[in-house]
Each structure stands twice: as C-alpha cells, then as structure tokens.
Amino acid sequence: MSIKVYLVDDHRLFLSGVRAELDSDFRIVGAAYDVDTAIDEIRALRPAVVLVDVHMPDGGGIAVVEGVTETNPDVKFLALSVSDQAEDVIAMIRAGARGYVTKTIEPDDLADAIRRIDAGDAVFSPRLAGFVLDAFAGAIPSDDDPELDQLTSREKDVLRLIARGFAYKQVARKLNISIKTVETHVSSVLRKLQLSNRHELARWASKRRIV
C-alpha cells in the first residue's frame, strides 16, 4: 500500500509540480494553500506524511505542524522550503517536523525522503546538517542535561558527510558503519535539536536571520 501524503504550500504552481512528480509513487490524499484548511483536512484525512512549506501567511508551516501535532501526534512532517533562513528551519524542526529539504531537491531524492520520514527516520539535507553543526558548535554551557546539549563526535562525523553532499548510504560506507547506524545517529541529532534547551541554539538562529 502506498504511503498517504498530504501537501501544504501557498505557492500553487509549485504545489502542482510536486503533486505531478509524486503522483505515481504515493497516494496524494489532498493539498492545501493555507494554514487553516491544511490543519482541518489533515485532521480529517490522517495522511502518514505531510510535506509542508515553511513560509506561508498566517503563521506558516510552524502553525500547521503545531496545530496538527496537538491532536494527531502520529502525523509526520517534512519541511520543504525555498527559504534558507536558519531561524525558520530550526523552528520548524523544533515544532516537530522530522526533516527539512530545499525545494531544489531532485524528485527521486524527495520520494526517498518521504519514505524515510514514513519509516520514522529523520531527513537532513546538507543545508540542515550545516545549520545543526553550526548551532551546536562552541563550548558547552553546564546544564542539567549535557547529553542533550552536545553532539557526539560520531554524530558530527555523520553530519559533516551529509553537509558535504553524501547520501546516507555513502556516509555509511565512508564511516564503515551500517545505514541503520547512520539513521540512528541522525534521529538522535534530531531529538537533540528538538529537545535541547541550549541557549546558543536560539541565539545562533537569531544571529543568522538571513543566510
């Protein structure tokens, strides 16, 4: 059974393009151009994966992620954006999105990312990997949960390779580990990104308002 996918983007032309690309591999159950319609329809249609644009009027992708997660925590989100604003991307991930890719992504890679998100993994584009490395760089403040506030050196290795443009499979080979282990590392980084209250994260994001 193919994966149920829902699309949210205020840019209709882009939306129809993505829809055409994904139509053969997935069951596109619906699409919305605005935040409110998106939240209502996703609650009713219960897709497995939602592709959501970061920048939209009335609160943007974050409003959709937060609105849906409140009632349907099982719906998974992949943020898709033309914006490279670190602040927005990090905010989307912290709101609950499980991945972020830019709109210039190749159709095959996008399909791959959707399958990965559906399987419960995290999807990091090279750019997101760079953001995370940047945000977690520097000295660690003593905090109640240092484990959450710091990346392990293995996690950094994985992120660096992703930032250099390697796919998970290639990362695994370069580090002599299994793809599953790469996925575990990435999911662990995602969890840290979502839960860490490292104050640098906020400061870093606001510092890089426009990237």
Place this chain on the structure above:
Amino acid sequence: MQPTATAWSLDLHRRRSDRVVAGVAGGIADSLGVRDGYVRAAFVTLLTIWGLGGLLYLLFWLATYEKVEDRPNDPVENIRAIGLGISFTGLLFLLGAVGLWPSAVVVLTAAALSFGTAALTDPSSPGPFAALMNPEVEKVGKARLVLGIGLLAGGIIMFSAAIGQVFELSVVFLAVFLTGLGVFVAFGPWVRRLLGDLSAERSERIRQEERAEVAAHLHDSVLQTLALIQRSDDPQRMAMLARHQESELRDWLYGTAPLDGVDLVSTALKQAAARVESDFQIPIDVVTVGDVAIDERTRALVFAAAEAMVNAAKHSEVDRISLYLEVEGDEVQVYVTDQGRGFDLEQVPSDRKGITESIRARMEKVGGEVAIDSIAGEGTEVMLKLAP
C-alpha cells in the same frame, strides 16, 4: 480658472478653516466675494483709529456663527473688489474729516502697508519674476503687483519720515533699511515657493534615479535571464538559469551581498560558487559552518576552492556539486565534492594535472594542505585545509 460671479450673500459667518484670528475677516471676505487679505488689511487700518478695527472685529465675532464651509469662496470679480476698495477709502477719509483720526501719518501708513502687503501676497498675484519675464501674465495681476509695491513703498517712506521726526534720525537711512525689510517681507513668499520647488524637484530627481537604478538592475539581471529562459529548450539549463537568478535576486533584495568588497570567507565562497554555477550550468550546494575573515591565506583558499569547483564542473559529468566550509577554532576546511566519474590520480591527463597542481601550489604557498580523494566511477572530493 473660469471666473464665476459670486452672488452677494449676507450670510455673515466666521470661517473655521484658513483663518488668522477667529475667522471673522475670512467670513466677511467670503460674503463679499473678495480676498480675505484685503478685509484683514481693512481691519488693521481701522485698528489705528482708536482701536475701531478691534471693536468691529469683536462685534462681528459676536454677531456671526461659525460656518464649516467646504472651502473659502473663490473671489474673482475685480470690479467688485475695486468698488469695495473705493468705498472703504471714502469711509476712511470720512472718519478723518470728522476728526476721528488720531494721527494722519499713522492711519495712512498702516493703510498703505497693510493693503500693499495684501496686494503682494494675493495668491493670484503673478510674482515679481513672472510679471517681469512673462508677457502673458494678465494685466490685472501686473496692476495689482504695481499697486502693492507702490503702497508698500509709500507706507515705508511715510513711516520712515514719521520715525525720523520723532527720533531725529536720517530719513534716508531709515527708508533704505525699511525698504530692504519690506522687500524681504514682500518677496519672501515667492523666494520660499521657489526654494520649495527646487527641493521638490530634487527629491523627484532622486526618486527618478532610484527607479532608474532598479530598472537597470532588473534589466541586467532578471530580464536577461527571462529572455535566456524563453530561448532555451533545455529544461536543465532553464532550471539552472532560474536558480542562479533567484539567488542573485535574493542577495540583491535582502542585502546579503556585500556592497563594498567581500570580507568573509563564506561570502567569497558563495560568490565563487555562483560564478561557476552560471559559467558551467551546474548547481552547487553551498553549506557553511562558522566563518572567518578574508586574509592572505584564506584568499588563497577561496581561489583554490574556486579552481576545484571549476574542475568538478568540467570533468565530473555530474548534475550537482557540493561545497562545504567549516571553521572550527583556528582551523579552516573546505570540501569540494562531486559524485561524478572520478579518476585515478596516477593516470591523470596532463591538462588536468596542471589544474590540480595549481590548487596544490596555491595552498602550499600559504602553508595549507590539500587532499584529493577520487575513486573512478564514484566521484571526487578535494579537501583544502588551513591550520595555524
């Protein structure tokens, strides 16, 4: 403006807008169909006759209501204004004849000065420059101008004579001084209007220049790209053009492109990547972590990275190149990665070897390291590193 006869209306009121004291003079002017300036001048003149002007003003104020008019009536009938002027002059001299003038000099000076000023500040006066230069200015306007200047000069001379008598000063000196003052007062509004026109013209010119600059930029960038896209039938190339144009426009709009020279390595690398993108029609994903200022060593790093990108674009036969910059502490690393056909370092054709050697030479000159990792069929990665 087409003259329209204003009917006599004894709708005595006070003006709410465009008033000096309480709108009484304005209201009377509206009723009589003359310029408010002349009515004001009449009140000022009467004020010199034992304060009669003030008393009348008060009476009118009590007897009238405040009218919220759309706008003051536009007085146009010169004949009526002249008639009213003659009547007022008669009234004035009548008051003098019955011995009510406190001093002929004061009353006549006040009358000359106030009516002269009113004539010169009449909005329908042509202005001295226009009257002199432009033969088409209406006769009435010219007459009004001459009358105003004459009255003002007469008033000033009378005033000077009176003051001179009282204080035993040189009448000539006073007259010259006061005439200068009078000219300043009379011509002030026109000078101000002229300066206002100049500054309005200047801001309009600045707006025009800005618009021209925006238009020029859009013409050089977006329009050219759109034209190229229209003529291109290769979707890959179209996407490339659009992508490059988008990033360029974004830089321009949000000011991420430095205006006066590049000062950060990340910016310099992004610009180098953008150039390679447009020269070779290959997208380059740039990811940067940390940043550092441009100096002699990092400049060499940027050039070396640019060459590595050109290399990848020319030889890898891929549709995508990755550029990764990481600055950690004093260490700067750049990776240029492609997943193209790769090559065997031992069997590099000589032309290509030259380029890799020049990357190496650049980096070694500034004490940096180069590592080239290439596997045939899998891709190439060039690592550039600067450590202190």
